[in-house]
Amino acid sequence: MSGVPNRRDFLQVLLGSAAGLSLSPKVFGQETRREVVAAARLSDNLTLITGAGGNVVVVKGADGLAMVNGGDAAHSAALLKMVAEQAPGRRVTTLFNTDWHHEHCGSNDALGKTGATIIAHENTKQYLSNEQFVEWQNRTYKALPAQALPNRTFYTSDKLTFGRERIEYAQLGPAHTDGDMYVFFPESNVLVAGDVLTVGTYPIADYTSGGWLGGLMNATKTLVELSNAETRVVPGVGPLQTRADLQAELEMLTAMRDRIPKLMRQGRGRDEILASDVTKEFDGRWGDPKLFLSTTLRGLMLHVRELGGIV
Helix, strand or coil, rough: CEEEEEEEHHHHHHHHHHHHHHCCCHHCCCCCHHCEEEEEEECCCCEECCCCCCCCEEEECCEEEECCEEEEEEHHHHHHHHHHHCCCCCEEEEEEEECCCCCCCCCHHHHHHHHHHHEEEEHHHHHHHHHHEHHHHHHCCCCCHEEEECEEEEECEEEEECCEEEEEEECCCCCCCCEEEEEEECCCEEEECCCCCCCCCCCCCCHHHCHHHHHHHHHHHHHHHHHHHCCEEEECCCCCCCCHHHHHHHHHHHHHHHHHHHHCCCCCCHHHHHHHHHHHHHHHHCCHHHHHHHHHHHHHHHHHHHHCCCC
């Protein structure tokens, strides 16, 4: 095939129909909706709660509780009941949203009504404040009510102390979305990576809210550098991971950041790339790549100047 891009194929990639994309049941916590909400102790002060639509980390303080993410709305009541059982008599005073997707923000409304401080990146607040149509899911998300919106936002990084735990958090750049953040507990060596890190399914760079492959690669590199061999890494959904798992995802994303733009420069269209074996050696770990490739291509077309040589 000629190395000169074909304009028809270029437009096919740029305008490829989202109707052809199918949402994996594992993406954004949908598979976990069949699970039972359960708790597991991470340290004296940290508890991991699973089965609520997305992973939740609960932090015990002297007078209250903090939560990193709040599950989905369907599991909010069960989740908050479980949280209350971890520390009877203490209420949740602080909630973090690692991105705007609703499987992590399902308790915003209930906790916002009690006066909890809801912390998120400013971009996350903007997405939650407005109706969002996510093309590749073919789904519209309603804006959250005012009391459910983040009421403490940041742009780069920040930190606080909650009980005996120092909490460090920072933006991860335009990765899964452009409002992604990590939350790190240095004393317990627990790192909440959110949906930048996935288990058993390829990570998704949500181009409808600023995510793209290059940013996802850079964000994963940041998480690798922040962790060590003993760090317990909490993904958005799924079991605890390690620095080695982050490194494996970084290696996959780095390979994709190199290979997919090369195919695009060769004039390969969307269907050709979807039918290729570009991800072959990684599929055993991350599964069916079609949704990953489709969303990645759409995101890359928004960064053609940065990639160079495609048009």
